Amino acid sequence: MHDANESRAALGNRALFPELRFDVYANHGSVSPLSEPVQAAVNEVLSAQAREGMGIFPAEVERRERVREQFASLIGATGEDIGLVANTSAGVLAIAHSLPWRRGDRVLVFRGEFPTNVTPWQQAARRLGLELVWMDAEDFRLDRVAAMEQFEQHLAEGIRLVAVSAVQFTTGQLMPLEEMGESCRRHGSELFVDAIQALGIVPLDVKRMGIDYLACGSHKWLMGPEGVGFVYIAPQRTDQLEPNLAAWISHEDAFEFLTGAAETLRYDRPIRRGARMLESGTFNNLGCAGLEASIGLIQSLGVTHIFEHVQAWHDGLEPALQARGFESARMTDPAGRSGILSLQPPDNRAAAEWAGELGERGISCASPAGWLRFTPHWPNPATETERVIRAVDSILHQGH
Ligand SMILES: Cc1ncc(COP(=O)(O)O)c(C=O)c1O
Known part of the structure; x- marks a missing residue:
């Protein structure tokens, strides 16, 4: 662009x-x-909406698809596995409240994490009777081998999901995601990653690292405006998710009734499967335009x-x-x-x-x-x- x-x-x-x-x-x-290109991209949408109002809608829907692909390419995924949300927190919340939890399921969380990747698990635990198991993120910086042994031990005792940030926001420690993912696979646990301190600066690959779910926002290393984020859901995990947060855009052919006949206004359309199910309502087009430009710059540099x-x-x-x-x-x-x-x-x-x-x-x-x-x-x-x-x-x- x-x-x-x-x-x-x-x-x-x-x-x-x-x-x-x-x-x-x-x-x-x-x-x-x-940057200037980010400001220019945002200003273009502002002017277009000032001129066209609703007329910008088709072009902005297309832009979302391009940004979805950009996100996917940053993590080695495909656009189909990406859902656009408002920020990292919305992504964590979406997964925390869409998994088919069983009472007593255990979630491994880390002291030292940014609260985005703790609070939603605490609230899900309170509401659904889950148990939180804690480790210190700092242990992985001070003695990685010993910390991984302890991690293995927790997983051997039964952990449904591990919730970790790729990069610790305080110390900058890049967590051993590949080892964690491998351990999760062996023990039948799932791996959730908050990637906002990594994407745009640290190469990540969800497949190689065995990441099941990932959430990220726009305003740090991706250098975009605030208020755009995404969730990645591994294809093999999509079927189990419940549409607890579904709203009008979560349906298949969600836009048909906007221009269709009276009978196209229906409430029985299937809910889309996978990450797109989490796209609920209207979207931050301004932020999306800026982010498309900023990720473009990052991709041009590598x-x-x-x-x-x-x-x-x-x-x-x-x-x-x-x-x-x-x-x-x-x-x-x-x-x-x-x-x-x-x-x-x-x-x-x-x-x-x-x-x-x-x-x-x-x-x-x-x-x-x-x-x-x-x-x-x-x-x-x-x-x-x-x-x-x-x-x-x-x-x-x-x-x-
Ligand atoms: C690791 C981490 N997660 C999440 C956030 C913020 O999340 P959100 O995009 O929801 O504002 C930050 C910083 O603000 C962070 O450092």
């Missing part, structure tokens, strides 16, 4: 973000800034190349900060790395205070749950880490 702009996208080049007010924007793990580019950025910053007494959470094993570089500050200032001081010096980063977190993406030049180091030195010298 935006080929001219795509050809302008280049690793380490911020030209498509002329309005960005920070000298260093290393906060994509929170919310991405919007997720693997973006990952390497971001690792080089981290390689420039991590040792310099360690030399100044920061403690890094980044895994030494590259298989456990992501787009996140998180550190513990060397002094008695909290991470939030550090993030505030850096913000005042033109560097945007985050401080979730006590970690100082840097999340650069494809537009960040590797050279800007020198600027971060200078700012860190000025904060250290200023003292407390």
Whole structure:
């Protein structure tokens, strides 16, 4: 769609973000800034709806199909296995409330996770009499072998579903999804993955990793506007899901009555099977247009190349900060790395205070749950880490 702009996208080049007010924007793990092509795509839909009203509907339905394919290609799936939803949370909720649970089913969840991937399981447990089994996500960073043994043990004792984030939002640890998926298959458990801290920066493959369900939103590493997300459901799992959240668009031939005769208004149309069953009502076309453009840019650069580019950025910053007494959470094993570089500050200032001081010096980063977190993406030049180091030195010298 935006080929001219795509050809302008280049690793380490911020030209498509002329309005960005920070000298260093290393906060994509929170919310991405919007590039010019993304803004242009959103503005096109705004103008089109201002002009045409309902007339934009057919083109926007077609766009949804293209975005569905984009999502699918990011995870090695097909468009048929993708349902469009509002955000990651909506995706977790959809699966939590559509599975045919039996009272006493056990769900393995992780302390340290972003609450999106805990709260819906807690509520499903309360409503349906499920049991939550807890592990510490941090154990997989500190001693992966021992943690996987414990994981195996839990599965051997009977776990219906494992709910894990691909990348831990605090430490940036990439969880051992392939091993987890393999273990789930052996023990007859199902694997649910929250992928919002991974997609767009970490290559994922649902088939190779044995992922049964995956949910993701738009506004972090996919660099789109907020409010578009998707759910992936593995083809072999679709038949078991119950249409507990179905609404008007969940039916087959859902749009027929909009233009059809009186008898086409029916309530007995079958509910679509699979992920599309979760598409319930009207949709965020503006967000979808922006996201189509931002994923287009990411695909033109290639997720693997973006990952390497971001690792080089981290390689420039991590040792310099360690030399100044920061403690890094980044895994030494590259298989456990992501787009996140998180550190513990060397002094008695909290991470939030550090993030505030850096913000005042033109560097945007985050401080979730006590970690100082840097999340650069494809537009960040590797050279800007020198600027971060200078700012860190000025904060250290200023003292407390
Ligand atoms: C791991 C993780 N899951 C989910 C979310 C957010 O979910 P949603 O897309 O529902 O806002 C975040 C961050 O905001 C996150 O870091």
